[in-house]
Amino acid sequence: MRKRTVPRVSVTIDGRSARIRPGTSVAAALLEQGRWDFRTDPVSGTARGPYCGMGVCLECEVTVDGRPAVRACIERVREGMSIDTSAGEVGP
Ligand code: FES
Incomplete structure (x- = not known):
C-alpha cells in the first residue's frame, strides 16, 4: 500500500520556519x-x-509579508509567507 503524504507549504512565523497545510x-x-x-x-x-x-472583531491582526493589520482568520497561508505577531506591541 502506498503511503499518502500530506502537502505542506513553508511559512515563517516570527522568524521560525513552520510547515502548514495549504488552504489553512x-x-x-x-x-x-x-x-x-x-x-x-x-x-x-x-x-x-x-x-x-x-x-x-480585528483581534487577530498580524503582519503578513510586511503588510500590517492583516486579519489572520480570513487570510490563507501560502508558500514563503512571512507572519509577524509583534505588530501593535507597546514600546518601552
Ligand atoms: S477578525 Fe475576529 S478573529 Fe479575525
Missing part, C-alpha cells in the same frame, strides 16, 4: 503552532488573539 488560515496555522498571542493591545498592553473567527 493564518489564524489556524498560528494556533496549530501553539500561539494564542497574535498581537498586543496598544492601549492596555494585553495579549490579544482570535475571537470571532470571521473577520469582524
Whole structure:
C-alpha cells in the first residue's frame, strides 16, 4: 500500500520556519503552532488573539509579508509567507 503524504507549504512565523497545510488560515496555522498571542493591545498592553473567527472583531491582526493589520482568520497561508505577531506591541 502506498503511503499518502500530506502537502505542506513553508511559512515563517516570527522568524521560525513552520510547515502548514495549504488552504489553512493564518489564524489556524498560528494556533496549530501553539500561539494564542497574535498581537498586543496598544492601549492596555494585553495579549490579544482570535475571537470571532470571521473577520469582524480585528483581534487577530498580524503582519503578513510586511503588510500590517492583516486579519489572520480570513487570510490563507501560502508558500514563503512571512507572519509577524509583534505588530501593535507597546514600546518601552
Ligand atoms: S478573529 Fe475576529 S477578525 Fe479575525
